[in-house]
Amino acid sequence: MTQQATDSSRVPSSNIRTPLCERLGIDLPIISAGMGPISGPTLAAAVSNAGGLGVMGCTTMAPEEIRTYIKRCRELTDKPFGVDLILPARLDQSGARVSDVASHIPDEHRALAEHIAQQHGIEHAASNARGPTDDRMALGTDSEAQIEVILDEKVPVFVGALGSPGWMVDRAHEAGTIVMSMVGNVKQAIRVAQDGADVVVAQGTEGGGHTGHVGTMALLPQVLDAVSPTPVVAAGGIGDGRGLAASLVMGCQAVWVGTRFLATEEAGIAGWMKAEIVAAGDQSPIISRSYTGKRFRMLPNEWTKAWDEASIDPLPMPLQPVLVMQTLGGMAGGSSPALTQNGAGNIAGLIEKIVPAAEVVHSMADEAQELLRGWSWQSTRLKSK
Ligand SMILES: Cc1cc2nc3c(=O)[nH]c(=O)nc-3n(C[C@H](O)[C@H](O)[C@H](O)COP(=O)(O)O)c2cc1C
Structure with a gap:
């Protein structure tokens, strides 16, 4: 410097x-x-x-x-x-509170999210679905x-x-x-x-x-x-x-x-x-809707790959981010290379x-x-x- x-x-x-x-x-x-x-x-x-x-x-x-x-x-x-x-x-x-939005998340989306989380070390993903974050907006x-x-x-x-x-x-x-x-x-x-x-x-x-x-x-x-x-x-x-x-x-x-x-x-x-x-590299970032429900450019990880391969599409905002918050909990905050969203451009x-x-x-x-x-x-x- x-x-x-x-x-x-x-x-x-x-x-x-x-x-x-x-x-x-x-x-x-x-x-x-x-x-x-x-x-x-x-x-x-x-x-x-x-x-x-x-x-x-x-x-x-x-x-x-x-x-x-x-x-x-x-x-x-x-x-x-x-x-x-x-x-x-x-x-x-x-x-809309998290708890209101969460009630509109289809079961198949919740099941997929929990399956991915469990595959990568979150043993009790379902228990994240009801927590103190539910009172947040x-x-x-x-x-x-x-x-x-x-x-x-x-x-x-x-x-x-x-x-x-x-x-x-x-x-x-x-x-x-x-x-x-x-x-x-x-x-x-x-x-x-x-x-x-x-x-x-x-x-x-x-x-x-x-x-x-x-x-x-x-x-x-x-x-x-x-x-x-x-x-x-x-x-x-x-x-x-x-x-x-x-x-x-x-x-x-x-x-x-x-x-x-x-x-x-x-x-x-x-x-x-x-x-x-x-x-x-220049081509490393991809576009995924799997975190926020809208097109988001980021580096790929196990969460984005699993949603790409799934037969269902991510939900729109604000449903998908609520699903992510409830399923990944602290994992969304930077602790898991497999599951944490790492946004970046080309x-x-x-x-x-x-x-x-x-x-x-x-x-x-x-x-x-x-x-x-x-x-x-x-x-x-x-x-x-
Ligand atoms: C990780 C990440 C998070 C972002 N979050 C927001 C946000 O909360 N609000 C916003 O207006 N833009 C957000 N952006 C977009 C940036 O404001 C900005 O437009 C973009 O990064 C510019 O392109 P660049 O990454 O090539 O510099 C985010 C970008 C990244 C990489």
Whole structure:
């Protein structure tokens, strides 16, 4: 690690600083993705302290747990940061408890899940089906209460994934919170821009986690044209300064990076999961619906293989994640290479080692700045757009 890589107070790389950096109050156009419970306060604060914007993934957390994360992040950095949540497709889908959702899981799906779990060392999978987790809200169904905490805490940036944030944008603005929205195609981009999102994050299919069908290189120019003048952030397959430079040249105002930040010292995943990501090649990640019920790019394991080979399909969200929680229990949390979900995108093949998050931020910025010497974001925007 170089001195430069750890020095967060160095002079910002001015030729890659975009109007969105000004608006967010950050030096470098690099945002670490909100990723489930993986991108916690430690990672987010490290990225913000390095000059980017760190975003915490809080989807799986109860509202008061989110408040604790926000307070912890504020202890670790005085810089701007964000909170990311998966939003429901419609607000009337809110409010389902795990126990309500569980009653709709067909017996054959429960039997398959328990069979796979038992094959890999969970002897009494059935006993996981009734537990304290049953009183929690199901994945993506507690958004209103989660948002209350985020706005009450006046978090600088909120990022909504899957559903449109239109129902909370006005209140967010009253609280001084900038709203970003994740999209995977042009139709979604137009919808969230019309619904008032301040920034559109366009993620190509090669990205880790939930993912659409359109590749980043095809998606970005189309989303840029469709939502102009709303700022667009590029996501999906960006892991070094070349990806950052290409995104800026295209007209995007920042990059949103997930997989590259998983292989950092601060990422909240087990060591073996980071090692798998470092060892992965470009074709290693697959798309599976077997954890969340939606298309999720990840490294394959025994759970994904068994669902691929089964005669029944995974259930839709929120049924499948409830089945996973009840069947795998703690195994879902990083303790089993056979059963734990290890999300990663195709850029994993580029990652050679685990480094501090600040080193990722600074090496990306330095490389992009070098590639773009003499260039400035404003000067090369297409005048016709
Ligand atoms: C393990 C994992 C978990 C993720 N969880 C979330 C999430 O909770 N919310 C979200 O908006 N995006 C989530 N994503 C997607 C990222 O925000 C981001 O769009 C994606 O990682 C970008 O592509 P990349 O992985 O090629 O950098 C997740 C991605 C990964 C790899």
